[in-house]
Amino acid sequence: MSLDDFFHAETSARPIGVARAAIGIAALIRAALQYEILRALLSGDVIRAKQFNWFPDLRFDLLWPFMAIWMLASVSFALGFRSRVSGSVLFLCLAYQLAWDENLQANNFYLMTLIVFLLTVADSGCSFSLDRRLFRRGPQVVVRWSTLLPRLQISIVYFYSALLKLNPSFLAGRSITKSTRMPELLHHTWLPSGVAAATVGVEFFLAVALWLPALRRGAFALGFLLHLGIFLGMDGQHTVAMFTFGVTMCAPYLLFLEDSPASRLVIWDDSCALCRRWVAFFQGFDWLKIHSYEGSSNSNVLREAKISPQDADVELKLWWEGRTLGGFDAVREILCLLPISFLWAPLLAVPPVPAIGRRLYQLVAERRKCTVRTAAPREL
Amino acid sequence: MRLPLSAAFFTLYVAVQISVPAVQILREQNSFRWGMFADSGERQEIFAEYADGSHESLAQIRARTGHGKVLRSQVSLGQRMPAYLCSQAPKPVSIVVRQAGTNAEERYRCP
Numbered sequence: 001m002s003l004d005d006f007f008h009a010e011t012s013a014r015p016i017g018v019a020r021a022a023i024g025i026a027a028l029i030r031a032a033l034q035y036e037i038l039r040a041l042l043s044g045d046v047i048r049a050k051q052f053n054w055f056p057d058l059r060f061d062l063l064w065p066f067m068a069i070w071m072l073a074s075v076s077f078a079l080g081f082r083s084r085v086s087g088s089v090l091f092l093c094l095a096y097q098l099a100w101d102e103n104l105q106a107n108n109f110y111l112m113t114l115i116v117f118l119l120t121v122a123d124s125g126c127s128f129s130l131d132r133r134l135f136r137r138g139p140q141v142v143v144r145w146s147t148l149l150p151r152l153q154i155s156i157v158y159f160y161s162a163l164l165k166l167n168p169s170f171l172a173g174r175s176i177t178k179s180t181r182m183p184e185l186l187h188h189t190w191l192p193s194g195v196a197a198a199t200v201g202v203e204f205f206l207a208v209a210l211w212l213p214a215l216r217r218g219a220f221a222l223g224f225l226l227h228l229g230i231f232l233g234m235d236g237q238h239t240v241a242m243f244t245f246g247v248t249m250c251a252p253y254l255l256f257l258e259d260s261p262a263s264r265l266v267i268w269d270d271s272c273a274l275c276r277r278w279v280a281f282f283q284g285f286d287w288l289k290i291h292s293y294e295g296s297s298n299s300n301v302l303r304e305a306k307i308s309p310q311d312a313d314v315e316l317k318l319w320w321e322g323r324t325l326g327g328f329d330a331v332r333e334i335l336c337l338l339p340i341s342f343l344w345a346p347l348l349a350v351p352p353v354p355a356i357g358r359r360l361y362q363l364v365a366e367r368r369k370c371t372v373r374t375a376a377p378r379e380l
Numbered sequence: 381m382r383l384p385l386s387a388a389f390f391t392l393y394v395a396v397q398i399s400v401p402a403v404q405i406l407r408e409q410n411s412f413r414w415g416m417f418a419d420s421g422e423r424q425e426i427f428a429e430y431a432d433g434s435h436e437s438l439a440q441i442r443a444r445t446g447h448g449k450v451l452r453s454q455v456s457l458g459q460r461m462p463a464y465l466c467s468q469a470p471k472p473v474s475i476v477v478r479q480a481g482t483n484a485e486e487r488y489r490c491p
Contacts, residue, residue: 103451160401160414
């Protein structure tokens with residue numbers, strides 16, 4: 001691939017649109033926490049650690065207007081309304097605080113600022129947005145290099161985060177015992193140092209594995225478990241920050257889902273009421289539009305996918321690039337590409353889940369009532 | 381024109397994001413380097429020394445005044461605290477910043 005190809009290549013704008021919505025919501029939630037932080041800073045309880053003496057202070061009486069602008073920009077960014085403007089305003093609100101005082105330079109906050117900046121530059125309002133509904137026409141694509149930057153950013157964060165944890169204090173588990181809810185009873189066991197070592201290992205792994213297709217799904221699941229563990233495990237004062245940090249780190253994972261829209265075909269028994277509900281669920285959350293859905297009564301589709309009508313009526317089928325999966329495996333594969341489930345769905349491949357899942361699927365399939373005789377479900 | 385701009389932005393952004401944490405680590409500064417919970421935040425012990433020869437730790441001063449907190453454990457206390465503590469009452473004569481676990485210490489005379 002030449003440099004020219006690299007900087008002109010395009011990709012679906014849907015993943016970055018969904019990531020933008022997630023980051024907008026995270027920024028809104030973060031505002032609630034940051035209000036308390038700013039209030040503490042402005043009330044004088046906290047030692048001021050100004051970055052630059054010439055930098056203008058936020059006056060206490062302007063705190064509420066400042067927060068209102070931040071929150072409005074977050075909502076607008078999440079909805080994708082005037083995304084470039086709202087993203088720029090949100091970025092300025094966050095960047096102002098980072099430049100103002102060392103007390104505000106939390107890494108998770110800095111990361112959110114960078115991701116908002118990158119999503120704004122990347123024209124994330126091109127898809128999954130009010131901008132698309134109201135103003136924009138044309139293909140829902142963005143230049144691919146702009147989606148690489150948020151991905152590179154989180155890899156850099158994982159790498160440095162792991163690197164800096166390679167110190168005797170962290171590896172001895174001191175941060176774990178100090179900052180988590182781990183019961184004191186366990187503080188003098190191997191567990192704190194074990195958790196510390198595992199954290200470093202997982203972070204180094206994520207920095208690399210997200211880029212390797214063979215390891216990517218494992219990386220999604222591990223990243224999900226890492227951030228869930230951080231959110232649930234950290235002590236109370238960090239809960240909100242760690243939730244928004246988890247969202248900020250995991251939202252760019254979506255950008256690794258580069259399957260083209262409508263590149264996978266789901267064939268389902270359109271005479272079955274239960275199947276209809278499942279397919280409606282999948283369609284409702286298939287925000288990346290990677291799948292197209294066809295009923296098994298469509299003989300043209302069955303012929304194209306080389307699936308017999310009998311097979312199609314026995315279980316849900318997923319067909320792409322000449323590959324066919326059925327039943328539980330098809331459901332798992334679909335979930336691996338839905339924004340609401342792609343992080344945890346890879347865990348459904350961990351034994352003995354597939355065996356249990358296939359048995360359950362079979363039980364449900366045998367008991368379902370096939371009473372609906374309709375065409376494909378409504379396009380959502 | 382569009383391509384060189386894109387290429388410049390991409391390259392510059394990645395270079396900055398790789399080099400800033402590296403420089404911060406080399407300078408042993410704590411901001412913008414992704415050191416999330418990487419240490420216990422107990423790098424320095426800080427004391428105020430008074431004219432009568434007594435001294436008080438930062439924790440004791442915080443407990444007494446209810447002020448003097450920081451919002452992040454990574455805030456460089458050694459750099460920020462002396463000026464703050466020198467402005468408190470009773471006025472100390474000097475502030476001692478000792479690196480945790482070592483005998484290395486720096487002493488700041490209050491003006």
